[in-house]
Structures are given as structure tokens and as C-alpha cells.
Amino acid sequence: MRNVLPFLTRIPIKGDFERIPNELWAFPLVALVSSALPTVLLYLKLPLANVLAVLALYWTIGLLHLDGLADWADGIMVKGDREKKIRVMKDVNTGIAGLFAVVMVLLIQVYSLQLLPFYALFLAELNSKYAILLALATKKPLGNGLGAYFMGGMNREQLAIGTLLYALLYLPTALFEPEALVGILGLVLGVYVVRLSLENFGGLNGDCLGAIAEITRAGTLLTLAFLWAL
Template identity: 30%
Template sequence: MTNGQWLRQAAAAAWLDLRIALLQFTRFPVPAGEMPPPGRARRGAWAWPVAGLLAGTAGALAYWLAGILGLPPILAALLAVAAMVLATGALHEDGLADFADGIGGGRDRENRLRIMRDSRLGSYGALALVLATLWRIAALAALPPALAIPAILALAAAARWSSALLAHALPPANPDGQSAAAGRPGLPALAAGLVACLLPALLLPGALPVLPLLAALAAAAVTGLLVRRAIGGQTGDALGTAAQGCEILGYGLILSQLP
């Protein structure tokens, strides 16, 4: 195989991974193309933070435009979070709500899984969704404008890496669910995803670049402990919860380091 052929094959494989991640995690218009082979997420999870970064770019643009228009920080933050919700189709927010309903309202493993599969929104889910969204808006509004856009980009990427960490660490709770069909990411994919997280994190000044990564690790660990005890493994809702938890914790950590 020549170098040119190898490069073309590598580029085609990378585009397939990124296209799958964009189809899974965003609502951006992406060509359908060929169907991915079973278990492709095991190799392609490196692209999850890249898809998150692109969704975060939508939020960063909304925040920047709000600043150009002279809107106050609270409205800029609201527009940024709304843009990211639209870019992802509220995928992770929906996962957090279902997760909260299942963990909060379920009596046993089977009951919790049944509630998570139910598309209806319960009290625990509604409260979790409202509190998480308010936290993200308020925390983003409290950041200095010079830090807001780097924080949006860094945490949007790290949040999806947190999901990949959880998918690697725990087996699927449903052997016939979507999470099981996707496969568990391997260490090479996690390492490549870490690189994808580091690039936007380096936009933050001083020692702050490490905080999005710490938030991703902590969110994956806490969510993992909860689901392992409650349902014995991870689900798509748990992966969404880890992503939301990473953003919530990450904004809080960054704010705690400001003078």
C-alpha cells in the first residue's frame, strides 16, 4: 500500500467516525452515507469530543453575537445554552431527565430501567432539567466575557469525553439496548479523544485548562457509581447525564478559581 492510499483510507475512516458522532450527538445536516459496522463506537469514540466541540461552537457564536449586539451577560448566556440545545436536539438534557426520573422514582433495577425508557417527563426529571439548565446559564453569565467562549468550547468537548469514559468503564445495563449495540470504546479511542479535549481547553488561561478534564473524570465517576449500584451498568441516559454533569461541574470549578 502506498502512502497516498494509506492516507486516503485513514481520512475515510476518520470521516466515518466523525459522521457517526455528528449523527449521534448533533442535529447538524450530515450526509447519511454508508451504514456503520456494528461496534464502530469502540473505535470512533475519539470523535465524540469533536462533535461536542462543534455543538459548542454554535453556543460560542451565539454568545459572541449577543455581545456584538450589546446584550447583558445573562441574555448572552441564555442564547448560548439555547444554541447548544438546538445543535444537539436536547439529547443530553433528555438523558439527564430520564436518568433522574429512573434513579429517583424507581424501586428496583427493572423498574428504574422501565422508567428510563418511558418518554414521559416526571417530577424528578423536570426538576433536574430546570436546575441543570439554570445552573449552566447562571454560571456562564457569571464568567468574565473573555473566559466565556473558551469555557463553552472546552466544556462542550470534555462533556462528550466524559460520556466516552463512562461507556468504557461500565458494561451496558441492557444487553439488547443501543448502548450495547454501539460497543464499548477502547483505550486508544479514549486517548485520541483526550487530545481532542485538550486543544480547546488550552484556550483557557493559566492552570484552568486542566479543570474541564477534571470535571469530565469526576462526572463519569459519580455517574458510574450511581448507575452501577442502581441498574448494574450504563445506558444512553447515563451517558447524557455524565455529559451534563461535566458541564455543570466544569463551570463551577472555573468560577471557583477566579479572583
Template identity: 30%
Template structure:
């Protein structure tokens, strides 16, 4: 019976079309790159690829020769922003320990502020200046956005930069005791986490650009991942007081975003940068106030 069935299929193969008769032959062509592209399009793979992109975008470090970012690339990197902030904070803590053995608190704080500006490539401070210049313009929305996109720093931008830098310096000088080390670590992380509520609650002011990318192409898992790093670090270092720090950073970021959105009918990448800087300062100032009254006792000293 088996021999008759085999003979039957051999006889049928004689009249099958050529395309059908070669269906089961091993192909001699090179493998199609489609499976590789499909693999690279998986959310988990794209999310992991966002880590080096976040490092390149938020710091002057360059891991690759070509840096070309689209909307999806920016969105995938968002989940890693607080982790980059944690790395910057750890570097600040290590630098503070080394400098405190050589210099008094005031010049140490100046060098820490300088390191913080260099570690971000001045990206967020540029956002502070551009946002202040745009909000100071006496004109319509288009004129404000035009001033922000020019890149020239005006009087309002210079004043905003001075205020932010002086606030950072004063806060770092005032940090003392067991609060100082975890404060230096957690503030850069929470500042960079603050882009999450801004991106979720405010629409972009431009149809293109970083602000648009943050809000329209963000992966569903990017915001939870950023929250895991940012909020998780605050709670791990300060316990329940870390929740208060998260609220303080969120309120500061939303306040900046709401003021900008009222004038610009949305937010831009510069507004995100300003929100990061202001939230970071607010976290430090909150810890200074809490340290004065004994309200914040870090779990890790």
C-alpha cells in the first residue's frame, strides 16, 4: 500500500508546474534580511537600543560614528533618561568626595555645577535660555517660536541661566550631613524623569521636533521604564520621603510646561530642557529644607 502511494505521488509530480515542483528544494539564494528587520522592530529590542541613544543625546559621549535620530528613536530613548541621570549623579557624588578632601564647600559646589553643565553638554541649560527668551517676547505664538528656534540668547535667557545656576550652586553648598550624597545622586535622575508627565499631559507646539517626538512616538513601555528608574531611585534612597521628592519634581516640571503651553499652545524640546533643570533644582532645594528640619532621613547614607 505504501509503495502504491509513493508511486502515485511520483506520477503526479510529472504534471505539477515548475514552481510547485521546486517548492521543497533547498534555496541557494542568500537569506532575506526581512527576519532581521522584523527582529529589530520588536519593542523589547528597540527599547534596549534606546539606552546608548539616550547616553549620546543627554551627554557629550559618542558611541557611534553617525548620530541620526528620528521621532521613534527619541521616543525609545526616553525610558533611559533617568538612568543616565543616575549615572551623572553617581559621578557627581564621586567628584564631591574627591574634591571635599582638597577644597572648601564653596569652590567644590562651583566645580560640581560646572561638571553638571558639561555632563549634559549644556543641552538643558540651552532649553532654559530659549524658553525664557520665547516667553519674554511680546508677540504672538509664531513670533515666540521663531525666537526660540533662532538660538540667540537674549536678556531674559541670560537672566534665567544665572538664576538656575545660582540656585544649583546654593543648593549644593547647603546640602550637608547624610542627605548630601543621596541628594547628589537622585536629583539628576528625577529631573530627567520629569519629562514623562510633561510628555503625557501636554501636546507639542510644533508638528516636528523633539517635543513632537516625545509625545507622538513614545513606546508604551518607555514611560513605565523611566518611572522605574527615576521614582524607584528616589524611594530606594529616601523611602517615603522619596515620594515627596517625586511630587516636587512633577509639580515644578508641570508648572514650567503649563506656563509655556499657555503662550506657545504646546511644549517644545526647549521646554523639556527647562523642565529638567528646574525640577532638578527643586529636588535639591526640597532636600535642603527637609534636612534643616530633619524631615528627610536617607535610607542610604
């Protein structure tokens, strides 16, 4: 986990980037760290705690995934063949589709958190990190970037360990609040983004992984918010 943590967060510890493909199983564990500060802010019920929690989240994990979401959305929404979609996704300029996607994800998270218990963001981050692991398990890289690099180390053993960790981390909350199990449905959105990416681009790259992470987290919070609002 020590090597994965500095890549998925801004925590200032040293890690060996070349060892990350062998520690993909630890992705779910990162949720414990990435959600820690936001969860504390929500637990303390500070003024505008939902806004502060989202700011604390991105202070912890950085904006890499949000940037990937913007690029991914631009590629998905443009009309044209696969080559054009890939070209637009890799363009350094952000279009209106990317801007819209980022704004919506941020708004969904901020609004949902004001309706949810303090542990909801942990569950959403857990889903987000596990969804990346599931995406890597497809073994369908696009290009030779980070996605391909990580997929090169992915295997059944890492997926099995990661899945076990995911279940063990989710279980305590589910036992305390059985209704929280509905949050697992947030993974459906992550799987849908994987499918959409494969259909439009023919594979997954770093931008796709970022979109999967962001949409899964926001989708999990929205799903839980619907439940708590009933």
C-alpha cells in the first residue's frame, strides 16, 4: 500500500512507482486514507460541512481524476468515429462536455453529503477505488500509458484480494446500518462507464480510469441520498 498511496493521493510519503502494478490489490485500502479528513469534518457537523468535506477530499486525492473525467466526457460526447473520439479525449483543451461533467459531479457530491450520515463518503471512496480495480481487470488497455502499465500487473489473485478487502471494509458499516448496502449499486455506474469507454474508445486509459473513479463516487453518494431522502 505504501507505493500505491502516493500515486492515488497527495500524501507526502515516498513510494516506488514501479512496484504499483504488484500492489493493485491495495486500492480499496486507500479509501481509508483518502476519506479520513472529509469524514472527520462531516462527523463534527461543522458549518458547510458538506462543502468542506468535498474540498478536503480533493485536497487529499488531487485533481488528476477530475481532469481525466473532463477529457473522457469530451471524447464521449463528440460526434465521429473512434479515432476522432480518442483524439478529442487526448486534446489538452477542455470542452463544454468536460466542464459540464466536472460541475455535475461536484454538485452531486456536495448536495448529497448534506443529506447523508458522516460515513457515506467513505463508502463512496471505497466504491471508487474498487471500481478502478474492476476496470483494470478488463485487461483492455488503450495505448501504452498508465492504464496499460497497471493492467500489465493485474491478475486474478490481485482481484481476489482486492475484492476481499472491499467486502471486509464495507461489512462493518453494513452491519451497523443495513440500508447502507444499497450503496453497492454505485458500482453499477462504474461498470457502465467501463462499458461506455470500451464501446467508444476500444480500451481504457488513464482518463477513462479517472472518469470511472469520479462517476462511481458521485453515483454512490447520489444512490445513498435517494435512499435517505425517502
